[in-house]
Amino acid sequence: MRLLLPLLLLAACEHVDAQPVQQRDKPPAPRKLRVAWGKIVEQTPSCFYFSGHRGRDIQLTGTATVATSGTEVTINFQQTTFRGTLTDGGFEVSRRGRHEFGGKWTVDEKIRGTFKGNGVVARYHYEECEDGTKCPGVCTIDAELSLEP
DSSP, rough: OHHHHHEEEEEEEHHHHHOOOOOOOOOOOOSSEEEEEEEEEEEEETOOSSSSOOSSOOOOSEEEEEETTTTEEEEEEESEEEEEEEEEEEEEEEEEEEEEEEEEEEEEEEEEEEETTEEEEEEEEEEEEESSSSOOEEEEEEEEEEEEE
């Protein structure tokens, strides 16, 4: 009996089906990738938006370069840079911008995505708020963003 119990435990441990480790795509080598937008939802289309796909001050269009160093990730667009970290299965980067229009405004932007092939597929979120006011979430953007070779 003393020998049977350890053998049963050993057999039980060996019988567990190992889940295959999925190979995640690696970040693309640093190079210029084409910026593509899709499924853009603007909360209030009459807002002019300081940044984004058609931003008044910063347009996230043209090309961008993705770079990683350890767990840090940067996405350099032609006019600005997003910074963040690798996450389990992808990355999250953000930026905060200050703008002027009849007062001071703060813009928060986030990009969460994964590396796919030699590019990136992600979700973009934008929110602007006039300083000194409670941010009502009136001028927001949610969209699909891809960076393609």
